[in-house]
Amino acid sequence: MVLISKILFFTSHHGFYTVILLFLILGSLSYLTRKIWFLVLALPLSILNGLCGQFLNAWFLNKYGVESTAIITSDVETNSTLNEMYIHDYEAVVKKQDGKYISTFFSTTSASIYPIENAIRIPRTEISFPVKYIPGYEKNIVILYNESEEGKALIKYSKLAPVNSARIKYEADRTNKVFIAEYIVALEAYTASYDDENYKMKLEELKEELKQLK
Numbered sequence: 154m155v156l157i158s159k160i161l162f163f164t165s166h167h168g169f170y171t172v173i174l175l176f177l178i179l180g181s182l183s184y185l186t187r188k189i190w191f192l193v194l195a196l197p198l199s200i201l202n203g204l205c206g207q208f209l210n211a212w213f214l215n216k217y218g219v220e221s222t223a224i225i226t227s228d229v230e231t232n233s234t235l236n237e238m239y240i241h242d243y244e245a246v247v248k249k250q251d252g253k254y255i256s257t258f259f260s261t262t263s264a265s266i267y268p269i270e271n272a273i274r275i276p277r278t279e280i281s282f283p284v285k286y287i288p289g290y291e292k293n294i295v296i297l298y299n300e301s302e303e304g305k306a307l308i309k310y311s312k313l314a315p316v317n318s319a320r321i322k323y324e325a326d327r328t329n330k331v332f333i334a335e336y337i338v339a340l341e342a343y344t345a346s347y348d349d350e351n352y353k354m355k356l357e358e359l360k361e362e363l364k365q366l367k
Contacts, residue, residue, distance in 0.1 A: 154217055155289040161213055162293035165206040166263045172199040211265035214295035218285030223247045223257075223294055225278045235262060243275065247284065247291045257292035265295040274298045274307075312346060315339040323359075333363045 164171045175195045183191035227244035234240060240261040246254040259265075261273055267285075275296070276282040282301040284294040298304040319336040326332055340356040343349070 154287045157213065158287040158290045158293045161206075161210040162290070164202050165210040165265060166259065168203050168206065168263075171202055171206075175199050175202075207263055207265050208269050210293070211267045211269055211295045214265060214285045214287065214293065215267040215297070218287050218295065219250070220283060220285055220297075221248045221250070221291075222281045223284045223296075224281050225276060228275075228278050231260075241275070245294075247286065247294055249291050250288055255291045257294060259294075265293075266298050267295050268299060274304070276301050276303055309347065312343055316343050316352070327362075328366065330363065330366055333359055333366070337363065 172195075175198055176192075179191045179195040179198075183189055223245050225243050225245045227242075229242045230239045231242055232239075238261075242258070242260045243264070244256065244258050247257055248254055261275070264273065264275060266274060276298070280302070282303075283297040285297060286292075286294045299308060316336075316339045319332070319339040322329070322332040323336045337356060337359050340352055340359070344352050344356060
């Protein structure tokens with residue numbers, strides 16, 4: 154597992170050198186075996202690593218790694234961009250199983266984040282956040298963003314959005330049965346995940362209002 158983690162760390166954090174190694178290794182195999190398809194494989198594998206390297210690393214570490222915490226100690230904005238946003242270089246310290254810390258690094262484009270999605274979310278500096286790694290090579294980490302305080306707050310906000318949308322419709326027309334029903338559904342979904350007494354009280358009020366309108 155440690156060897157696999159080291160390989161995935163290298164391929165996901167050093168894409169340019171990975172391309173060179175792929176062409177050297179597969180080119181040598183092609184020359185020795187006189188089979189051109191070894192060399193032909195180098196290009197698609199290089200592209201595949203560039204597109205999916207960090208995602209494969211994230212999946213591997215989340216499945217086989219152990220949980221711990223890390224803290225970002227440095228966040229430097231570079232001159233390079235990705236999707237019109239500046240790429241950042243990060244340094245962090247990772248807590249090992251013996252309680253001591255080890256330094257690591259990653260960037261916006263090489264960070265492994267779980268769950269895997271089309272978004273790059275990095276925790277703030279100086280805030281402890283959950284990670285996973287393979288013991289013996291702790292510098293290769295996957296960020297468990299949804300389990301961090303920022304991630305939890307983001308999930309809560311996203312689940313609250315339908316409630317606010319339904320509330321605005323309801324406040325525009327408090328006699329509209331469709332709006333009341335939509336508000337009830339939104340509150341039921343939210344209170345199923347979050348034990349908020351105020352929203353539960355509002356839910357019961359709306360149910361009574363709906364009964365009276367029928």
